[in-house]
Structure formats: structure tokens, C-alpha cells
Amino acid sequence: MQTWNIRAARVARGAALVLLGSTMLAGCFDSSSSSSSSQPPLDTNLFPADGKLEATIRRTEGGVPHIKADNLMSAAFGHGYAQAQDNVCLLAEAIVKARSERAKYFGPGQGNINIINDFSYKAQDILSGANTEYPQLSSESKALIDGFTAGYNRYVLETLPADLPVECREQPWVKEIEPVDLLAHYRIIGQYASGDRFATGLVYMGVPPVTSSEPVMVGSFVEGQADGLDVAAAARKNLENIDTFAETELASNAWGIGSDLTEGGKGALLANPHFPYTGHRRLYQAHLTVPGYLNINGAGLMGTAIPLINFNDHLAWSHTVSTSRRFTWYELELKPGDPLTYIKNGVEKPITSKTFEIEVNMGGPQPVVMKREFWFSEYGPMLAANLANAAFPAWGGTGLVNKKPAAYTYRDANTNTKKLLETWLGMSRASNLEEFKNVFRNCGSTLWVNSTYADDEGNAFYIDSSSVPYLSEAAEAVVAVKRTDAGYNALFEAGITLLDGSKSRDDWVEGQCGGLVPFDKKPMLQRADWVQNSNSSYWATNPDAFLTGYSQMFGDEEAELNPRTRLGIKMLQNPADPGLDASAKPPAGADGKFSARDLIDTIWNNRAWYAEQFMPELKTRCTAVGATPVNVPQRLLPDAPAVSSPGTQSVVAACGVLSGWNGTYDLTSRGAHLFRAFVDIYRSGFEGDLVTQFDPVDPVNTPADPSTTNLGTADDPMLQSLGAAVVLLNHANIALDSQLGDVQYYQPSGGVVAGGDPTNATALSGRIAWHGGDGNVDGAFNAIGVVNNAYAEDTRIPRVVTPAYVGQVGTSKESWVAAGLSANDGEGWLIARGTSWHFGLEFTEQGPEAYGLLSYSQSTDSDSDFFIDQSQRYSMKDARKLLFTEDEIEANLLPNSTITIRN
Numbered sequence: 013m014q015t016w017n018i019r020a021a022r023v024a025r026g027a028a029l030v031l032l033g034s035t036m037l038a039g040c041f042d043s044s045s046s047s048s049s050s051q052p053p054l055d056t057n058l059f060p061a062d063g064k065l066e067a068t069i070r071r072t073e074g075g076v077p078h079i080k081a082d083n084l085m086s087a088a089f090g091h092g093y094a095q096a097q098d099n100v101c102l103l104a105e106a107i108v109k110a111r112s113e114r115a116k117y118f119g120p121g122q123g124n125i126n127i128i129n130d131f132s133y134k135a136q137d138i139l140s141g142a143n144t145e146y147p148q149l150s151s152e153s154k155a156l157i158d159g160f161t162a163g164y165n166r167y168v169l170e171t172l173p174a175d176l177p178v179e180c181r182e183q184p185w186v187k188e189i190e191p192v193d194l195l196a197h198y199r200i201i202g203q204y205a206s207g208d209r210f211a212t213g214l215v216y217m218g219v220p221p222v223t224s225s226e227p228v229m230v231g232s233f234v235e236g237q238a239d240g241l242d243v244a245a246a247a248r249k250n251l252e253n254i255d256t257f258a259e260t261e262l263a264s265n266a267w268g269i270g271s272d273l274t275e276g277g278k279g280a281l282l283a284n285p286h287f288p289y290t291g292h293r294r295l296y297q298a299h300l301t302v303p304g305y306l307n308i309n310g311a312g313l314m315g316t317a318i319p320l321i322n323f324n325d326h327l328a329w330s331h332t333v334s335t336s337r338r339f340t341w342y343e344l345e346l347k348p349g350d351p352l353t354y355i356k357n358g359v360e361k362p363i364t365s366k367t368f369e370i371e372v373n374m375g376g377p378q379p380v381v382m383k384r385e386f387w388f389s390e391y392g393p394m395l396a397a398n399l400a401n402a403a404f405p406a407w408g409g410t411g412l413v414n415k416k417p418a419a420y421t422y423r424d425a426n427t428n429t430k431k432l433l434e435t436w437l438g439m440s441r442a443s444n445l446e447e448f449k450n451v452f453r454n455c456g457s458t459l460w461v462n463s464t465y466a467d468d469e470g471n472a473f474y475i476d477s478s479s480v481p482y483l484s485e486a487a488e489a490v491v492a493v494k495r496t497d498a499g500y501n502a503l504f505e506a507g508i509t510l511l512d513g514s515k516s517r518d519d520w521v522e523g524q525c526g527g528l529v530p531f532d533k534k535p536m537l538q539r540a541d542w543v544q545n546s547n548s549s550y551w552a553t554n555p556d557a558f559l560t561g562y563s564q565m566f567g568d569e570e571a572e573l574n575p576r577t578r579l580g581i582k583m584l585q586n587p588a589d590p591g592l593d594a595s596a597k598p599p600a601g602a603d604g605k606f607s608a609r610d611l612i613d614t615i616w617n618n619r620a621w622y623a624e625q626f627m628p629e630l631k632t633r634c635t636a637v638g639a640t641p642v643n644v645p646q647r648l649l650p651d652a653p654a655v656s657s658p659g660t661q662s663v664v665a666a667c668g669v670l671s672g673w674n675g676t677y678d679l680t681s682r683g684a685h686l687f688r689a690f691v692d693i694y695r696s697g698f699e700g701d702l703v704t705q706f707d708p709v710d711p712v713n714t715p716a717d718p719s720t721t722n723l724g725t726a727d728d729p730m731l732q733s734l735g736a737a738v739v740l741l742n743h744a745n746i747a748l749d750s751q752l753g754d755v756q757y758y759q760p761s762g763g764v765v766a767g768g769d770p771t772n773a774t775a776l777s778g779r780i781a782w783h784g785g786d787g788n789v790d791g792a793f794n795a796i797g798v799v800n801n802a803y804a805e806d807t808r809i810p811r812v813v814t815p816a817y818v819g820q821v822g823t824s825k826e827s828w829v830a831a832g833l834s835a836n837d838g839e840g841w842l843i844a845r846g847t848s849w850h851f852g853l854e855f856t857e858q859g860p861e862a863y864g865l866l867s868y869s870q871s872t873d874s875d876s877d878f879f880i881d882q883s884q885r886y887s888m889k890d891a892r893k894l895l896f897t898e899d900e901i902e903a904n905l906l907p908n909s910t911i912t913i914r915n
Contacts, residue, residue, distance in 0.1 A: 057305045058084045058155040064915060065089040065162060070901060071909035073892055074885075075870040075878030078299040078901050084152065084437075085159035087300045088317045092163025093913055095296055095314070098871035098878060100171070101180035102314050103164060105766050105807050106292050108185050110196035111139055116371035116379050117185045118767025118808050123246040125212065126808070127227065127372060127382070132211035133200070134368040135386040135393050137427065142196035145430050149195075153433045157191045160317035162915055164189060177873045178763055179809050185766075195429065197292075197315050200806075202426040204293075205260045205460035206338040210395065210422070213247030214254075217396035218387060220351045220363075220419075221408045227382035230369070251399040257507030260460070261845075262287060263547050263787055263795060265580055266330040267611070269854075270540040271470025273587065275605045278855035279466030282611040283321055283330030286787060286795045287848045289758065289868040291805030295321070295849040297866050299896070308440040309896050311849040311866065318436050321849060323860050323896075326443045326468050328853050331461035332545040335567030336480045338425045338460055340520075342391050342513035346417040351408045354389065354419065357516055363419070364388050389421040389513070401506065403499060412500075413512045421513070423520065425479035425528055426459050439463075445471045445538070452477050452534070455525040462545050468855035474543035474553045475536035480529040480565050482521040487511065488563060490518070495564075509565070535559045535566055542584050546793075548577035552711050555581065570708035572715070575621035575791025581712050582624075583614065583793075591619045592627060592675030611852025612863045612891050614793075618783055621791030622691045623675040626730070629718055630690075633731055634667030636724025641735075643726045648697045648736040650819025650829045653743030660726070661735035666690075669749045677785035677792050679753030679887070684785065685840070686748050689737035689830040690730075692789045696821040697736070698729040740817065740830060745838040753781030755840030758868070758883055761812035762804070770802035770810035776874040780887050782843045786831040796846030798832030814842045847886075851894055862894040 054061060060083050067081040067090025075098065079090035096103060108114055112133045114126035121127070133139070149157070165188045173182045180186045200208055207215075219225045225244040267282035274280045287293050295311040298319055310322030321330045344354035344363070352363045365387045371379035387394040397404035397420035404420060405411065411418025435456035442448040445467055458477040465473040483491070491509065494500040503510055511518035520527035535550040536559075537543050543553050549567040551559050560569050573581075583589075587600030599614045600606045641660035649655065666686055673683030694701070704717040722728045741748060746755055757779040764772045785792025799805070802813045814834040821829060834840060851864025867886040871878040885892065895901050 055151060056083055057302065058151055060086055065159065066912065066914045067093070067163075068910065068912045069094055071906045072895050072901060072904045073906065074297075074866065074882050075876070076297050076299065076895070078301070078895070080301045082302065083155070084302055084306065085155040087302050087306065088156045088159030089163040089166070089915065090913060091298055091300060091317060092160035093167050094163075094298060096164045096167035098873065098876065099294070099296065099314060100167065100186065101177050101766065101809065102292060102294070102804070102807065102872055104180055104183075104186045105809060106197050106315055107189050107193045109133070109806070110200055111193060112370055113185070114767075114808060116373060117183070119373045119375070120241060121767070121808065123249065124241055124243045125246070125250075127241070127243050127370070128213055128216045128247050128250070129211055130370040131227070131368060131384050131386070132215045134370065135215050135366070136203070136207050136211065138199050139192070139196045141199055141427065142192045145428070146192050146195055148430055150434050152437050153430070154191075156317035156433045156437065157194050160315075161189055161191045161194050163913070166913060166915065177875070179766055179872075181765065183765065194315060194317075198429045198432050199427070201313055201316070202429045202432060202459050203424060204262070205333065206426050207424045209257060213250040214395050214400055215386070215393045216247045217244065217251070217399055218394035219396075219407070220387060221406070225384075227384045229380055230383050231381040248399055251396065254400050255506075258505065259507075260333050262293070262333045263576070264330070264332040265546045265576060265615070265793060265795075266332045266462070266464035266544065267580065267584065268464045268466040268472035268474060268543045269606050269611075270466070270472035270542060272541040273600065273606055274470070274854055275603065275607045276854060276856050278468045278470050279328075279472060280606050280608065280611060280852070280854040281323070281328040281330060281464070281466040282614065282852055283328075283864070284615050284794075284850045285321065285331065285848050286846045288799065288805035288845045289760075289848065290799075290811055290844060291803075291807045291809070293805050294868065294872070295866065296870060297849060306441060309894055316433075318433055318440060320436055322440055323853055323862060324440060324443075325859055326855075327445070327448060327465060328467070328860065329439065329448075329463050329465040331458060331463055333460060333547055334462045334476050334478045335547070335549045336460075336476055336478045337507070337509050337565045338479055338481075339422050340481050340509045340511050341395065341397065341420055341422045342389070342511050342518070343411045343413040344389060344419045344421060345411065345414050345514040346408065346419055348417065351417075351419065352387075354513065356514055361390065363394065391421045391423040391513070392427070393421065395420045395422055401503065401508065403503060412510065414514060423481070425481050428526070431456055432459070444469065445473055448473070449531070453531045455528065455530070457528065462550070464543060464545055466853075466855070470540060472539045472541070472543045473536070474545060474550070476534050476550050476566055480534075480563070482523055482525070482527055482529045483563065483565060484517060484521050487518045492564065529563060529565070533563065535562045544577075544580050544584060546574065546576040546580050548573040552577070552581070555711065572706045573711050574788070576787050576793055576795060578712050579619060579621040579624070579791060579793050583619070585712070591617070592624055596674070596676070606854070608852045608854040608861045608863050611854070612850070613852070615847065615850055615852070616783070616794060616889050618677040618681075618785065618792065618794050619675065620677060620785045620793070622695075623687060623790070625716065625791075626691065626694075626718070627670070627673075627675055627687070630730055630734070631667070631671060633724050633728055634663065634670070637663065637726070637728065637731050639664055640726055642728065642731045644732060644735040644739060648693050648733065648821055649739060650817045650821075652817060652835060653739050655739055659739070661738050663731055663734050663738060665748055666734050666738050677752060677783060677790065677794070679751065679781050679783050681752045682749050684752045685746065685750060685755050686737060686741065688786065688790050689740050689833070690734045692830050693736045693740075693821055694730055694733035696827075697733060701729050737830070740833070744817070744833055744835070746833075746840060752783065756782050756843060757840065758782045758843045759812070760868070760874070760880065762809060762872075762874070764810040766807065766809045768810055770813070773802075773810040773812045775812060777880050780880065780883050782887060783889070784843075784847055787846070789831040794847055796843045798828075798841055799844035800828070800832065811844075812842070814839055853894075860896060862896075863891040864894055865891055
């Protein structure tokens with residue numbers, strides 16, 4: 013039996029320790045005020061009657077904490093403690109980031125990124141906004157934030173600095189935090205798909221003409237520019253790498269199955285987020301119980317006090333990143349000759365400024381203080397729009413909207429996070445669909461994601477529950493007309509909604525939800541068969557009931573679907589069809605009705621859209637070309653595996669391998685990696701080769717059909733792409749007939765303190781063979797992928813990164829080839845994102861039954877038993893039951909894993 017072990021979780025000491033005098037709790041439960049008739053009675057569902065927090069944490073397999081407490085604040089207290097046990101370094105680093113203190117502790121950073129981030133987050137009101145928001149929070153939100161903060165602090169105080177994981181061992185930034193620090197972290201989470209993407213240079217470089225963007229050193233130093241740092245050049249370089257603001261690099265699949273298609277006639281849910289395996293966007297599973305008030309099992313992003321993708325006794329839901337827009341850019345019409353005054357409705361308005369200071373570790377005994385002035389409109393910070401997209405003029409140049417001197421700024425729909433926890437608590441406490449909907453009727457928001465839902469009454473429900481700017485009908489009409497202009501539409505397609513700041517017409521409609529689209533204008537669909545989303549537009553949630561007539565801010569209607577969406581709908585429309593492999597299990601099993609097991613197996617069936625779309629045709633062409641070598645133009649390959657122009661390559665061996673491939677991305681699949689290289693090169697190198705164009709009447713099966721030009725000859729585009737794939741894999745020293753599990757793997761890494769040298773990061777486990785395919789390249793439903801980043805996502809904690817082949821295969825700018833295939837000899841694909849917290853669930857007469865895993869495991873501490881245990885189970889497709897009832901939990905407790913913590 014597994015031994016329960018978490019580094020520095022001194023169970024015996026922890027059970028006996030009493031944390032006294034917590035300053036953040038003392039004011040919440042002042043006994044002298046409780047007797048005052050002017051004070052409302054204490055809600056003991058939320059807060060402990062005696063002011064003393066207490067929670068019992070029981071661990072079951074996988075390290076899942078089942079946290080039970082008498083009130084919500086105490087449950088959050090236990091949750092904060094458990095998360096810190098497993099991920100203290102990640103949580104501590106997240107707070108450093110939210111407080112704009114990375115440069116203070118980690119120095120300027122590679123490319124001065126810490127300086128740029130710290131100043132940008134100050135300009136974006138991250139911590140100061142949290143200070144403003146905190147007093148306005150609901151009692152429920154305060155109970156959750158205060159409790160989680162107290163639990164985190166409890167763990168930090170009882171753990172010796174020398175006992176922390178190496179990534180934060182003996183570091184001064186691992187310390188007690190305040191509730192506003194946690195709320196500031198939530199403000200960053202809220203802006204992952206909006207303002208956070210502007211924090212690498214877009215806000216930093218938003219300065220008026222003839223104004224330096226370099227910081228100035230102050231304090232004991234002689235005031236002057238931060239000579240030698242050249243922060244502005246680094247920020248400009250960051251902006252050069254921005255292709256689009258429409259792509260978040262976050263993805264997911266979610267299905268809500270209604271009574272018509274389940275074995276028991278109730279609802280069922282498939283939850284399959286595709287998130288990074290490292291950093292702050294990792295998900296963490298916990299089961300929280302407050303008897304008579306709350307009972308939920310699910311997972312949330314690091315630091316969130318309540319799980320976000322959950323189920324309770326009656327309902328379940330998951331989230332997928334939506335196609336909606338969370339921000340708008342405004343063109344300000346400047347007063348002639350005055351770059352700091354703009355004109356709106358004929359009235360002059362000032363562009364104001366604020367000066368911020370940060371501390372920077374420059375290697376001396378104390379950090380130096382640097383300051384910078386930033387500029388603001390009524391909408392928010394000013395932007396260096398011209399550095400992000402060459403279509404824009406520099407500040408003061410001729411604008412795109414009114415052809416007058418202009419400057420650019422933005423408004424963000426997710427700057428307000430007051431209702432973040434309140435929204436998810438309301439969803440978690442709902443017992444039926446109407447109560448779930450009421451959360452959004454009351455202006456609840458899930459920030460940047462859709463919600464897909466199922467319940468024990470057999471309902472399946474979808475809603476784009478994200479924060480979307482509410483534009484007037486007039487503004488919507490103007491944007492629609494402007495989109496007929498190719499230049500404006502190119503900006504729109506790149507995620508930039510450019511509005512006219514000279515007219516109040518383009519201001520958001522404040523309405524009941526403070527500038528956000530209200531419930532009755534959101535896309536939503538309720539069905540008894542199914543709803544789904546895999547990050548394509550809401551309009552094809554179910555092709556039997558297209559959703560149309562909504563604001564273009566939610567995404568395009570009658571728009572082409574991504575390959576995961578096409579495959580997902582195909583499996584839902586044909587639940588008894590196994591795909592290319594006739595011997596495989598169909599999505600819904602032999603009876604065509606989904607169960608919890610069927611749904612987790614569907615995630616793991618590792619089918620891929622492009623295999624099912626192109627493999628039969630490719631096999632036909634392989635037969636036609638026979639032993640004739642195909643021509644391989646150099647343009648199809650990155651620079652490293654150079655061939656003569658034109659070069660030739662036999663595809664006999666490749667065709668032989670693919671003839672035996674069953675079309676799936678399983679560990680034992682031979683040919684999956686070869687097809688990946690082929691389809692990436694084919695789709696990039698011959699973008700216009702399909703002859704059947706997209707048809708909105710049939711969005712699943714179109715576009716389709718490779719052209720017949722040069723079919724079966726040496727100049728056949730499909731065969732040329734296959735030949736290029738052979739050249740590439742030969743150069744990478746990857747055998748064409750390798751099993752996927754031999755060349756695709758997960759391997760956690762680190763072992764270096766945050767802010768340290770990334771070249772010192774090392775592997776922290778052996779390679780774990782990983783099934784699944786790239787969602788964009790392979791069109792795999794079980795989507796995974798490579799990450800080209802030397803740091804854990806959103807952090808300054810180093811990780812191992814492998815160099816990838818890069819080449820301009822198609823007409824787009826330079827990009828990865830073969831989905832990030834390592835350029836290191838024989839290495840293959842190091843997976844660092846994709847299927848993460850995932851499960852299949854069905855409501856039965858006995859309650860919810862669910863099976864799933866957290867693919868990268870619960871803990872980021874390499875000494876923990878919960879570091880790779882679930883990763884190994886994922887590799888083996890060994891789902892665990894998600895334990896929910898008291899009998900199940902008690903029967904599956906890990907030895908010596910139960911502790912009770914108190915403040």
C-alpha cells in the first residue's frame with residue numbers, strides 16, 4: 013500500500029500546533045461587537061461562531077484532500093493548507109507576481125521581463141485594485157479568501173524554510189500573505205485572456221511622444237536612467253512576437269449529455285480541460301464539505317479557494333475557453349498639438365498619469381528603487397498599439413478611425429473580480445438548472461470560459477458565461493459595417509475590437525451588469541440529447557439547433573469549426589461508430605448510451621480528426637505512387653534537414669507503416685508520429701489544397717477533399733508532404749515505425765530556485781510515456797502538446813525545455829514544425845500541456861458516479877508521493893473513481909493521512 017508522504021507536512025506536529033494571534037482573523041470575530049443590535053447575526057454557515065477555524069483533511073488515493081468543516085471559512089482554511097502542502101512554491105511565487113515584486117526578489121529577469129511585468133501590473137491596478145475591491149466583497153467571498161489565506165499561512169508558519177522544496181527553499185518571499193494578496197492573484201487569473209497579455213510590453217511602452225520609457229533609479233542613488241538595462245528594447249522585442257490576441261493557448265473539451273443518451277436516463281458530463289502542466293494554471297483537486305451547506309468535488313486553478321470544475325449531488329459542469337472578446341481598444345482623437353488631451357463628444361478630456369515605484373535586485377545588499385510614469389484614459393491604461401500591430405500609428409499619428417491625431421487605450425471586462433468566488437460558490441450550491449442559471453441572471457461571470465452542464469434530471473445545458481463587453485445596437489452595427497473593410501476585419505480577426513473613443517456611442521452599456529452582457533443576451537442552449545464545446549464558436553453547440561443572432565463580441569456565427577470540435581460532434585452524432593479502427597470501443601459502447609466509464613474512455617480513445625479525414629485518401633495515393641520517389645521542395649522543411657532542390661524521397665517505408673496504423677494516438681500506435689509530421693507539413697505547406705469549401709449547413713464535414721492535381725505522382729501534394737515528413741524524422745533520428753510511447757513522453761523538471769538559471773533545471777523523474785495527440789496539428793480530441801518555455805507557466809521557476817524544429821513551411825510567419833518535435837537527436841516530443849483534470853461522470857439512482865485523473869498529479873514537490881502517481885496512471889489509462897460518499901472516503905483513506913488543523 014502506498015505510504016502517505018508530503019515533504020514538510022509534519023502530521024504529528026501539525027495536528028498539535030495551535031496557531032495563535034492571526035492578525036487577519038482577529039478583527040473578523042470581535043466578541044464585543046456580536047452583541048450590538050446594529051450588527052447582523054453571524055452566519056455560521058460562513059464563519060465559525062467562536063472565531064476559531066477548524067478543518068479535517070483526509071487523503072485518498074492520488075493525494076486528493078477531502079476537507080470537512082462546520083463552516084465555509086474553515087473549509088477554505090483546510091483547502092489553503094492542503095494546497096500549500098502540495099504546491100507551496102507555486103503559490104508563493106504567484107503572490108510575488110501579484111504584488112509586483114518579481115524584480116525585488118529575482119532581479120531584472122531575462123530580457124528585463126520582471127521589471128516590465130512589475131510595472132505593468134502596477135499600471136493595471138492588480139494589487140491596488142484588490143485593496144479597493146476587498147472591502148466590497150460579499151460575506152461568502154470574504155469567508156473563502158480569508159479562510160484560504162489563513163490555511164496557507166498556517167502551513168508556511170509551521171514549516172521550516174529548510175524543509176521547503178528546492179524551488180523556494182530558504183527564500184524570503186515564502187512568507188505570510190494577506191487576503192488582498194490572494195485577491196490580487198485572482199485579478200491576474202481573471203485577465204489571463206485579456207489584460208494579462210498586455211503585461212509583457214504593450215502597456216509598458218504606452219508613452220507619449222518624445223517620452224522615455226526607461227525607468228529611473230531613485231533613493232540613495234543619484235536620479236537617472238537605469239543605464240545598461242535598456243528595458244524599452246526588451247519590451248519592443250516581446251511585442252514583435254505577438255501574432256494575435258485571439259488565441260489564448262488554452263483549450264478544453266466539454267460535453268453535457270442529456271437523458272436521451274445516457275444509460276440511466278439522467279445526465280452525464282465529459283470534462284476535459286487542456287491546460288499547462290506547470291505553473292499557476294495547474295489544476296488542483298479537492299473535495300469540500302460543509303454539512304447542510306456545501307458538498308463539492310472538483311478542481312480549480314492554483315490558489316482558488318473553491319474548485320472551479322465540479323460536481324455535487326445533483327449537477328456537474330466543466331468549462332472551455334470561449335470565442336468571446338473580453339476587451340475593447342479605443343482610438344482617442346487627440347486635441348491638435350496636445351498629445352495629452354483627447355476629445356470626446358466635442359469635450360476635451362485629459363490623459364492622466366501616475367508614477368509607480370518597484371524594487372529591483374541589482375546584485376547589491378539591498379534592492380534599488382526604480383520609478384516610471386504611466387498614462388491613462390477614462391477606459392484604462394494607454395497602449396503602444398503600433399508596436400503590437402503595424403497597422404496602427406504611433407501615439408500622435410493619424411488614426412485608423414477618424415483619420416486625425418490619435419492615441420490608443422483599452423477597457424477590460426475582467427478587471428473586476430469581486431464576484432469570482434461568489435459565482436463559483438453559487439454554481440456549487442445549486443441543486444437544479446434554474447438555480448444554476450440564477451447565478452448568471454445575477455451577473456455572475458466565469459471570466460473567459462463557457463460552461464457546459466448536466467444534472468440528475470437529465471438536462472444538458474450550455475452557456476457562454478464569460479465576461480463580454482455590452483455594446484449598444486448602434487456600436488454593434490458600426491463594427492459590423494467596419495468589418496466589411498479588409499484592414500479593419502484583419503484587426504478584428506486578430507482579436508482587436510477597435511472602437512471610436514471620440515463618441516460615447518461606443519462606450520459599453522452599463523446596464524444591470526456594469527458594462528457586461530446580461531444573461532438574457534448570452535448564447536445558451538438546453539437539450540435532452542447533448543451539448544458540447546471544444547473552443548469553437550457557440551453557434552454549433554449542437555448542429556440540430558444552431559445558435560444565431562447574438563453579438564459578434566461572442567464570436568462568429570456560421571464559422572468554420574476546429575478539428576476537435578468536428579471530431580467531438582462526429583462522435584456524439586455517431587456514438588456507436590468506433591472510427592477508423594473497427595475493433596475499437598465506440599464512444600458510447602455497444603448500446604449507444606453513455607455512462608461515466610464510456611466518457612472517460614472516449615477521452616482516452618485517442619482518435620484524431622485529421623487521421624479520419626485524410627488517412628483513407630493518403631493510403632490510396634500511396635498505392636498509386638508505388639516505389640516512385642516523390643519530389644520534396646525545400647520550402648516544406650525547416651533549415652536543419654536540408655535537401656537538394658528539388659530533392660527526392662521514397663515513401664515506400666512510410667506508406668507501409670501507415671498501412672498498419674489504426675488512426676489513434678495510443679502508446680502502442682506505430683505511425684501516429686509519422687502522420688503528425690505529415691499532416692502538419694501538408695496543412696501548412698498546401699493551405700489551399702482542399703477543394704470542398706466550408707459549408708455552414710454542414711460544418712462537421714467541411715472543408716474537405718484534397719485536390720486531385722498530380723494525384724498519385726511524384727508531385728502529389730499529400731505524397732510530397734509525406735516525403736518531407738520522412739526527411740524530418742530521419743534527421744531527428746526517429747524511426748518511422750516507432751511506437752508513440754517511445755517518442756512522446758511527460759517528464760516533470762525543475763530543481764532550481766525561482767529566478768535561477770534555467771540551464772540548471774533537470775529532470776525530476778524518468779520519462780513517462782504519454783498518449784494523446786496535438787489538438788491543432790493532429791486534430792486529436794485528447795489534446796496534448798509541447799511548450800517552448802524555459803519557465804513553468806506564468807512563473808519564474810525554471811523547467812527543462814527542448815529545442816524544436818522551426819521553419820516557414822507555409823505562408824505564415826516562422827513556426828514550429830511537426831508540433832514541436834525536438835531538434836535533439838532521437839528525443840521526440842516532451843509534453844507539457846493538454847489533458848489535465850479530466851473525468852467522465854453519470855448521475856445514477858445512487859448519486860454521481862465519476863472516473864478520472866489529474867494527469868500531472870497533485871503535487872509539484874518532487875519528494876511527494878503525489879508527484880507523478882496519477883501521471884503513471886494516466887500513461888496506463890488507469891482511471892480512479894472520484895470518491896464522494898462518506899463510505900467511499902472512509903474505505904479508501906491513505907494510512908496516517910487524516911489531520912485536523914485549527915487556528
